[in-house]
Amino acid sequence: MNTGFTLIELIIVLLIVGIIVGISIPQYTKSIKNALRKEALMGLELIISAERVRKLELGSFCSCSNTQDCNDRLRLDLENANWNFSVFSLGGGSWRANAQYIGTRSDLNSCYRIFYENGNIGNATCN
Numbered sequence: 869m870n871t872g873f874t875l876i877e878l879i880i881v882l883l884i885v886g887i888i889v890g891i892s893i894p895q896y897t898k899s900i901k902n903a904l905r906k907e908a909l910m911g912l913e914l915i916i917s918a919e920r921v922r923k924l925e926l927g928s929f930c931s932c933s934n935t936q937d938c939n940d941r942l943r944l945d946l947e948n949a950n951w952n953f954s955v956f957s958l959g960g961g962s963w964r965a966n967a968q969y970i971g972t973r974s975d976l977n978s979c980y981r982i983f984y985e986n987g988n989i990g991n992a993t994c995n
Contacts, residue, residue: 901973908951908967908980909992915955915965916982916989918942929984931957958985 873881915938919929922942932938932955935948946953950971956964962985969978983990 904950904969904971904973905980907947908969911946911951911953912965912967912980912982912992914944914946915942915953916984918944919955919963919965919984929955929957929961929963931955931963958983961985 919942923929930941932941932953935946935951935953938944938953938955939946948970950969952968952970954966954968956966958964962983965982965984967980980992982992
């Protein structure tokens with residue numbers, strides 16, 4: 869008596885595994901993109917809060933050209949593995965905070981922006 873699996877049984881198992889992988893990979897990719905997007909938006913929210921504190925303490929907003937510069941000037945601890953954060957003064961107490969994607973995924977929106985003007989914060993937009 870032979871023991872083991874027949875070729876048909878192995879093909880059926882491989883087909884089932886292939887279907888499961890085919891269903892799960894798009895969901896996994898969507899989850900990663902969503903997590904990266906949230907990382908950018910949370911970094912921008914931290915910048916907004918830090919800019920408000922700076923305005924109260926020093927009477928002015930600041931500009932910063934990259935994540936490390938923002939960390940130093942705004943006393944933050946933003947990670948810079950996936951996003952490069954920057955703040956640009958638009959004059960008159962208005963500024964724009966950017967999160968530029970620097971990671972390796974090509975299917976992700978490349979930039980998020982939040983505008984601050986006269987005490988009002990606009991919604992995050994992306995390109």
